[in-house]
Amino acid sequence: MRFLQCNTPFATFAVLAVVTQLVLRAAGMEYCLTQLTMALYYALVVLGLCLVTGHAGQVSLGHAAFFAIGGYTSAFLTTHDFGPLPEPAWATGLKQARVLIEHSDLYGGTALSVSPWAAVVVALLLTFVVAHLIGYPALRLKGHYLAMATLGFGLIVSKIVVGTAQLGASDGITGVPEWPLGFGLTVSGRRTLRVENYYIACGLLLLTLVLLRNLIRSRVGRALQAIHDRETAANAMGINTAAYKLGAFVLSALLAALAGVFFTHYTGSISPSEAGALKSVRYLALAAAGGMASLWGVTAMSVILNYLSLRGFFGSYDNAVFGAILILIISLAPEGPLKPLGQWLRHGLNRNHHPRDETTGAPPGASDGAPRIH
Amino acid sequence: MAFLEVENVRRSFGGLVALDRVSFTVCRGQIKGLIGPNGAGKTTLFNMVSGLLAPEVGQIRFKDRTITGLKPFQIARLGISRTFQNPSLFLRMTVLENVMVGRHLRSRASFLSSSLRLPGQVREEQHIRAEAWRHLEPLGLAALADRPAGSLAFGQRRMVELARALATEPELLLLDEPASGLNTREKADLNQVIRRIRASGVTLLLVEHDMALVMDLADDIVVLHNGTPIAHGPPATIQNDPNVIQVYLGGEPDGIPPAGELNLKWTRPR
Amino acid sequence: MENGSMALQYLLSGITKGSIYAVVAIGFNLIYSATGVLNFAQGEFVMLGGMVAIMLAQLGLPLVVAVGAAVIVVSAVGCLLEITFFRKLRHHSILHMIIITIGLSIVIQEIALHIWDEKVRSLPYFTGNEVSSLKFFGAAISPQVLWVLGAIAVSVVLLHIFLRYTLQGRAMRACASNPEAAMLAGINIPNMRTLSFGLSAALGGLAGCVISPITMTHYEMGAPLAIKGFAAAILGGLGNPMGGVIGGLTVGILEAFAVSRLPAAFNDVAAFVVLLLVLFVRPHGLLGRPGGEAVREH
Numbered sequence: 001m002r003f004l005q006c007n008t009p010f011a012t013f014a015v016l017a018v019v020t021q022l023v024l025r026a027a028g029m030e031y032c033l034t035q036l037t038m039a040l041y042y043a044l045v046v047l048g049l050c051l052v053t054g055h056a057g058q059v060s061l062g063h064a065a066f067f068a069i070g071g072y073t074s075a076f077l078t079t080h081d082f083g084p085l086p087e088p089a090w091a092t093g094l095k096q097a098r099v100l101i102e103h104s105d106l107y108g109g110t111a112l113s114v115s116p117w118a119a120v121v122v123a124l125l126l127t128f129v130v131a132h133l134i135g136y137p138a139l140r141l142k143g144h145y146l147a148m149a150t151l152g153f154g155l156i157v158s159k160i161v162v163g164t165a166q167l168g169a170s171d172g173i174t175g176v177p178e179w180p181l182g183f184g185l186t187v188s189g190r191r192t193l194r195v196e197n198y199y200i201a202c203g204l205l206l207l208t209l210v211l212l213r214n215l216i217r218s219r220v221g222r223a224l225q226a227i228h229d230r231e232t233a234a235n236a237m238g239i240n241t242a243a244y245k246l247g248a249f250v251l252s253a254l255l256a257a258l259a260g261v262f263f264t265h266y267t268g269s270i271s272p273s274e275a276g277a278l279k280s281v282r283y284l285a286l287a288a289a290g291g292m293a294s295l296w297g298v299t300a301m302s303v304i305l306n307y308l309s310l311r312g313f314f315g316s317y318d319n320a321v322f323g324a325i326l327i328l329i330i331s332l333a334p335e336g337p338l339k340p341l342g343q344w345l346r347h348g349l350n351r352n353h354h355p356r357d358e359t360t361g362a363p364p365g366a367s368d369g370a371p372r373i374h
Numbered sequence: 375m376a377f378l379e380v381e382n383v384r385r386s387f388g389g390l391v392a393l394d395r396v397s398f399t400v401c402r403g404q405i406k407g408l409i410g411p412n413g414a415g416k417t418t419l420f421n422m423v424s425g426l427l428a429p430e431v432g433q434i435r436f437k438d439r440t441i442t443g444l445k446p447f448q449i450a451r452l453g454i455s456r457t458f459q460n461p462s463l464f465l466r467m468t469v470l471e472n473v474m475v476g477r478h479l480r481s482r483a484s485f486l487s488s489s490l491r492l493p494g495q496v497r498e499e500q501h502i503r504a505e506a507w508r509h510l511e512p513l514g515l516a517a518l519a520d521r522p523a524g525s526l527a528f529g530q531r532r533m534v535e536l537a538r539a540l541a542t543e544p545e546l547l548l549l550d551e552p553a554s555g556l557n558t559r560e561k562a563d564l565n566q567v568i569r570r571i572r573a574s575g576v577t578l579l580l581v582e583h584d585m586a587l588v589m590d591l592a593d594d595i596v597v598l599h600n601g602t603p604i605a606h607g608p609p610a611t612i613q614n615d616p617n618v619i620q621v622y623l624g625g626e627p628d629g630i631p632p633a634g635e636l637n638l639k640w641t642r643p644r
Numbered sequence: 645m646e647n648g649s650m651a652l653q654y655l656l657s658g659i660t661k662g663s664i665y666a667v668v669a670i671g672f673n674l675i676y677s678a679t680g681v682l683n684f685a686q687g688e689f690v691m692l693g694g695m696v697a698i699m700l701a702q703l704g705l706p707l708v709v710a711v712g713a714a715v716i717v718v719s720a721v722g723c724l725l726e727i728t729f730f731r732k733l734r735h736h737s738i739l740h741m742i743i744i745t746i747g748l749s750i751v752i753q754e755i756a757l758h759i760w761d762e763k764v765r766s767l768p769y770f771t772g773n774e775v776s777s778l779k780f781f782g783a784a785i786s787p788q789v790l791w792v793l794g795a796i797a798v799s800v801v802l803l804h805i806f807l808r809y810t811l812q813g814r815a816m817r818a819c820a821s822n823p824e825a826a827m828l829a830g831i832n833i834p835n836m837r838t839l840s841f842g843l844s845a846a847l848g849g850l851a852g853c854v855i856s857p858i859t860m861t862h863y864e865m866g867a868p869l870a871i872k873g874f875a876a877a878i879l880g881g882l883g884n885p886m887g888g889v890i891g892g893l894t895v896g897i898l899e900a901f902a903v904s905r906l907p908a909a910f911n912d913v914a915a916f917v918v919l920l921l922v923l924f925v926r927p928h929g930l931l932g933r934p935g936g937e938a939v940r941e942h
Binding site for chain 2: 219
C-alpha cells in the first residue's frame with residue numbers, strides 16, 4: 001500500500017501520458033506530439049535546475065550551454081566527415097567496433113562519421129569535464145557572483161558556437177542522423193516514428209523523475225538541502241559542502257547535455273539559439289514557475305509552458321511571457337503558484353483517505369515536499 | 375596525554391585582536407568550561423577549534439593530530455561536533471531530518487547508489503532513521519519528529535541542535551551557550567542531559583554565561599578576557615580568583631554577571 | 645610608427661568602449677551599495693536612453709532637448725522600477741532579486757522590440773558626420789569619441805561631487821555603509837534607494853545617447869553591456885562607485901586589443917573570459933580588499 005502511494009505520482013504521469021496520446025489521436029491532432037516531445041526533453045534540463053537551484057540552492061544561468069554542449073558534440077561527431085581515414089589498425093578497429101560508421105553524404109558519396117552511441121558517450125564525457133572545470137571555481141561563489149559566473153560561461157559557449165564555422169556558425173548543424181537506441185527503438189523525427197518518440201521522451205523523463213525523487217529523499221538529498229538552508233552548519237556536520245555542490249551541479253549539467261543529445265537527434269538539427277542566455281533564463285523561469293524544488297511542479301510547468309511556446313501560442317511575445325512569468329511569480333508567489341493549489345488538492349484527498357501522510361500521495365502538479373526557493 | 379590542545383593561538387579581525395596567546399588543554403572525559411564577558415573571544419575560539427576560522431598564529435591539536443587548517447567537515451569527521459550560539463538548524467527540514475543529517479558522516483551512500491536505491495543504500499537509510507530516533511528520544515523530542523524545524527520554539531531548537539550534534543557520535547562536543555534563552559526548567563533539564571552526555575564518554579567544551587550551570591558542571595574552567603586567558607582551574611579556585619572577580623565586577627561567582635555588562639568599567643588585569 | 649599608431653587606435657577605441665562599461669559599472673555599484681540588489685537590467689537603461697533620444701530627435705526636437713528628455717525619461721523609468729518592484733520585495737532573498745531583475749531586463753527588451761522593432765538605429769553625430777575625423781598622434785578619432793569621453797567624464801565628476809559634498813549624496817553614502825544608523829539619523833532610506841535607481845538609470849541613459857552614433861542602438865544591446873559592466877564593476881571592487889571607472893577602462897582596452905588578435909566573432913568571448921578569471925581568482929576585485937564578500941553566506 002505504501003509502495004503504491006509512494007509511486008502514485010509516477011503512475012499518474014504514465015497514465016496521463018498515454019491518455020494525452022490517445023486523445024490527440026482521436027482528435028486527429030497527433031502532429032502536436034512533435035512539440036510535446038520537444039517540451040519533454042526541455043523538461044529534463046529544468047529538472048536538473050530543480051536539483052541544483054531548488055534543492056542545493058545554487059543559481060545557474062548557464063544550463064543552456066550544457067544543453068548545447070551535448071547537442072553540438074553529438075551533432076558534429078555524427079555529421080562531420082572524418083574520412084578517408086588512413087588505414088592503421090586503430091582506424092579499422094574503430095570501424096569494426098562501429099564507433100565510426102560509413103554513410104552516404106548529401107552528394108551521394110560516402111562519408112565516415114562517428115556513430116550516434118559513441119557520440120553520446122563523448123558528449124556526456126565532455127560535459128562532465130566542462131561542468132567540473134566551471135563548477136569547481138564557480139561554486140565557491142555565492143549569490144550574484146555565482147549567477148554572473150554561470151551567465152558568463154553560458155555566453156562564452158554561445159559566442160563560440162556562433163563564431164565557429166565547423167559548428168555551422170549562425171545556421172547551426174542540420175542533417176543529424178537518427179539514433180537507433182536498440183530494442184527496436186529509434187530517436188528520430190520521422191513522422192512514422194512520432195508516437196514511438198513521444199513515448200521514448202516520456203520514458204526518459206519518467207526515469208529521471210524516479211531517480212531524482214530517490215536522490216532527494218536520501219542522505220545526499222538531505223545534505224544538499226542542508227547546504228541550501230545553512231551552509232556553515234552543514235559543513236560543521238561533516239558534509240563536504242564543496243563536493244556536494246559540485247556533484248549536484250555536474251549531475252544537472254549531465255541531464256541538460258543528455259536532453260540536448262536526444263533533442264538534437266530527434267529534431268535532426270541544433271541551432272545556436274539553444275545555447276543562448278535567453279534559454280538559460282527561460283529554464284530558470286520554468287523552474288521558478290514550478291516552485292523550484294518541486295519535481296512535479298517543475299515538470300508540469302515546463303512541459304506545458306514549453307509546449308505552448310513551441311506551438312507559437314505566445315506569438316512574438318514569447319520571451320516577454322517568460323520574463324513576465326519570472327517577475328510575477330517571484331514577486332507574488334515565490335514558492336510557485338502550484339503550492340497553494342497542491343495544498344488545496346492534498347487537503348481534499350487527505351480528508352477522503354488518509355488523515356496524515358505528508359510525504360506521499362501528492363498528485364502531479366502538487367508539490368513534492370515543501371517547495372523551497374532561496 | 376592531552377585530548378585537545380590549544381597552543382598559543384591568535385586571531386584578529388581587521389585591526390581588532392579577538393584572541394591572543396591563548397593556550398589550554400582539555401583532557402578526555404572532562405567537562406571544560408570556557409567563560410568570560412561578551413567579546414572575550416569565546417565564540418572565535420570555538421570557530422577555530424571547529425575549523426570555521428583559521429588561527430593566524432598557533433596550533434590546535436586533537437588526539438595529537440594537528441587540526442589547524444583543516445576544513446570544518448574534516449574536523450567533524452575526526453570526532454568533534456558543535457552547536458551554535460544561535461541554533462543553526464536546517465529550517466525547512468523536519469526535526470527528524472535535521473538529526474538524520476547528523477548521521478551524514480557515519481554513512482556513505484553516494485549520488486549513484488542513492489538515485490538507484492541500491493539494496494545497501496536502502497538498508498543504510500533505515501539505519502540512519504533508526505539512529506536518528508535513538509538520539510531524539512532521550513532529549514524528549516520524539517513527539518516533535520515530524521515538525522518542520524522552522525516551527526519550533528527557541529528552547530526546542532537548542533535541543534534539536536544538541537541531538538543533531540550527538541547523532542554524529544562525537545568524542546568531543548563543543549556547546550556554545552547552550553543555556554542562553556532557556557527557562558529555569560529547561561536549564562535544569564539541560565544540566566541533566568549534559569551529565570548524561572559526559573557519562574556516555576563524550577568530552578565537553580562548554581561556553582556559557584550562566585555561572586550557576588558552569589560552576590555546577592565543569593571540572594575545570596578557563597576564563598577569557600579581552601582575548602587572553604586570565605585564570606585557569608577548578609570552579610572553586612576560579613570563584614575566588616581576584617582577577618576573575620575583578621573582571622566580573624559584581625563579584626557574585628554563582629550569578630549571571632549584572633545585565634549591563636557593557637557598562638562595567640573594565641580594567642585590564644596584568 | 646605604423647605599429648604605434650595602430651596601438652593608439654586600439655587604445656582609443658578601448659577607452660571609448662571602456663567608458664561606456666564604466667558608466668554601466670558605476671550604475672551597478674550605485675544601486676548595489678544602496679539596495680544590495682545587483683541590477684541585471686542595468687544595460688537596458690543604456691538601450692532605452694538611445695532609443696528614446698532617437699525617437700524624440702526624429703520627431704524634430706533639437707538634439708540637446710532630445711538627449712536631455714531621454715535622460716529624464718530613463719531616470720523616471722529607473723525610479724519607477726524601484727518603487728514598483730524592489731520597495732515591496734526587500735525581504736526577498738538574493739536569488740529572488742536576481743530573477744526579478746533578469747525578468748525585468750527581458751521584459752524591457754521585449755517592450756523595446758515592440759515599440760521600436762528590430763531595426764538598428766542611431767542618433768546623428770553630435771558634430772560632423774561618420775567620415776569626419778581628427779588626427780591624434782597618427783590615430784584617427786571621430787569627434788563623437790570626444791563627445792562620449794567628455795560627457796562621461798563630466799557626469800562621473802559631477803556624480804563624485806554629488807556623493808561627496810552634497811547633503812543628499814552624503815545621505816546616500818551613509819545609507820550604503822550603515823542603513824540602520826542612517827535611518828536613526830533621520831535619512832529616508834526608501835527614497836535614497838529610489839534615488840540610486842534614478843541616478844544610475846540617468847547615467848545609463850546619457851551613455852546610451854552619446855554612444856548611439858558610434859555603436860548604433862538596438863533593442864538587444866543591453867544584456868552584453870550589462871555583463872561587461874558587471875565585469876568592470878567586479879574588477880574595480882563591487883560597491884565602490886569610482887572603482888567602476890578603472891574596471892570599465894580595463895575591460896574596454898582589453899577587449900579592443902583582443903579584437904585585434906581574435907577573429908571578430910570571438911571578440912566578446914575575451915571580455916567574458918576575463919570576467920570568469922577575475923571572479924574565480926579575485927572575486928573581491930583588483931582594487932578591493934579580500935573581505936569574503938563573494939564567498940560570504942547570504
